[in-house]
Amino acid sequence: MRYMASYDLMESIRNTNQWLGASALAIASYPAFSMFPNPSLEWMAAWGEVTERTFARMVMKPDWNIPPFVGANGQDRLVSIEKEIEGAFGDLIHFRVQGRTEPKRKVLLVAPMSGHYATLLRSTVISLLPDCDVYVTDWHNARDIPVSAGKFDVEDYTLYLVDYLRHLGPDTNVVAVCQPAPLALAATAYLAEEDPAAQPRSLTLIGGPIDPDANSTDVTDFGRRVTMGQLEHFMIQRVGFKYAGVGRKVYPGLLQLASFISMNNDTHREAFVEQINRVARKAAQEHDRHNKFYDEYLAVMDMPAEFYLSTVERIFKGREIARNVFSVNGRKVDIGKITNVAVKTVEGAKDDISAPGQCIAALDLLTGLPQSKKASHVEPDAGHYGIFAGRSWRENIRPLVLDFIDANSGGSGAPKQVKNAANRNAKSA
Template identity: 75%
Template sequence: MRYMATYDLMETLRNTNQWLGATALSMASYPIFSMTPNPAFQWISAWGEVTERTFQRMVTKPDWGIHTFTCEDGKDHLVSIDTVVEKPFGDLIHFAVPGRKPMKRRVLLVAPMSGHYATLLRSTVKSLLVDCEVFVTDWHNARDIPVSAGKFDVEDYTLYLTEFMRAMGPDTHVIAVCQPAPLALAATALLAEEEPEAQPRSLTLIGGPVDPDASPTEVTDFGRRVTMGQLEETMIQRVGFKYPGVGRMVYPGLLQLASFISMNSEKHAAAFTDQIARVARGEDGDHDKHNKFYDEYLAVMDMPAEFYLSTVERIFKGLEIAKNEFTVAGRKVDMGKITNVAVKTVEGGKDDISAPGQCVAALDLCTGLPESLKASHLEPEAGHYGIFAGKSWRNNIRPLVLEFIDANSGDRKTASKPANKNAAA
């Protein structure tokens, strides 16, 4: 029962704030108050609306919002999200476009399990859907997974990726964004040794901590300062009675969100104050800039405790991937076994989470891979989010990734085109 009371206390505080917001909105919106117009009621109503929405979306999984797609034939086609592989901790989903000819490029987009849902990659999916068959790893909220489903750590994550790659077949091009970059590399190496015919054609790693010590950031410094005992004592709690995963040890989403917000607390406070003013003036909307951002940013998911702790201990502290000492089920995973999967790294010059140098380290680990199948790109003005979404991704990085995919889509024995060395990090 330890920590369960704390988990339920956080949920109680969230629920109470949502209720207070709804109450303020309802009270200040009574028609009778319109008889004596008073700006105070507008502000109370606006505060209530923003507060209720803020705390309600913390426990709501965002919708992908990708319903139609205009194909080359000029017609709008419906987009259906089909589950290809269903697993306890995450599914492999496919954004199918019925009526469209199957695209030659088959892309597996590996989403991070780092506090937010896979929908964080919505704009990335939309941009790739134009030219590719897009598959995504859709990780589940740990609070909704019964304890009977067992554990889930970095080794299980790696095994999930190998299963997803097998299900998609050898003509797959993997794009791993942020946190899963080192584990996607490990999964590819595992297949290279155990089942070479199931390897993907190419592997693109975007802003991931393959070698966290290559270029330290606040994230890596935190991992060094705090002991594993401190992390387990302060960050890990048991899911409360409200959810199917009651009793499961997790790193709660609400606690993660508190950490996210504390890094830029003044900026967030100003954003919400400004939004209340906009609502009071009637200038807000469901799809305005504030709501579009915070609908996603505030939607957090609990992370399995063993996954969070093993990531910190083995990837950041132990540097098992960086040292090529990572093991899965007692077997060493040798990155040097990758010999015919083209590998490309993408980094942002202003990335303060996975700084330049951390991701490109993957190329040095692939000792069995010829230089013609290695590539790297540094986007000088892009931050962490910008390297997989926004202007930098749309205008510069996406075209290079598609070019890299096309250059390595042929027969493995003959795929010897030089990889596009754009701007080496």
């Protein structure tokens, strides 16, 4: 599979389906057909509209679309996006709130590099902005990165986080979502030995595979079933001639999307059939619930092959983080060296990707951290997405995370702890 032809074939299939959808919509919308109304033509147009939109979104990076929010003085606070640090494989971006004068909690949201763009955390960013100064790791699509930029594996990812934390300073509160949780923990441990003054103030790990064997899922079972040779042969392809990263070995986002969908195939099929019916009945809207979800879910990015393979081999198969034997540039990173960074884990009781038990395993590795600086929370009835972007996040988890940050602020000018979430929002600037 490691050929440009297979990558281009996959893109051709996607492009063809997008064209078929557009053609069906155009044919069914032909004005002359309006003289003889036909339900089958209306359904054909609806199928074409949904199909074209679906396959077009697979190669589009979504916009952040961060809306303004109302400040304490009643004025709208506009939000602009600025690049703090630019890199070949990712940027550190800052959501600057115009007109804000009061210092807010500085939060670094570490986005996953697992097939989706950092915009998957859009709703998380929106919910934090009234109370926090938010920075996000914005990873690039590997197909757009020239081969000359070199490799990017789990060690490079960790060092990117180290550079970001050094830049932001010790008053930073890290919130790592899903895949980067073990690497955010490793980056903090790396700084504990190499540059203690640059360690973050707190570290919140949300639904991450610290110890994948603590509670197995389909994801961890897959990692155990296949060999690294099989993964490299069947999952890795070279970027085709259409993109700047031509020749780079990647794990294609379209393959990742196919695996995502296969895990809940019936649910996705029913969702699209229902959406087609709604479009045919003229009951669908541009920004309805279906489009809002799938515009983000279907927008996938390629991962560097080195990152994908090293994640499977070292984090899942070798359990290097769970066994505390992870190394960077040949030097062991000892998680037990973390002694003054408050750490909180968050898990969803119904998470079928990083099941309960996988993330909380981090607390047992922190042998040098006092119990008073450790915390954990399991959100009942919450799945993987809900613990960082859904109702469970907004109503329960977000207030707990902010309270945890405040409780470990060290009295250095951070906002005072507010127990009531509604009061906290009212005090926001």
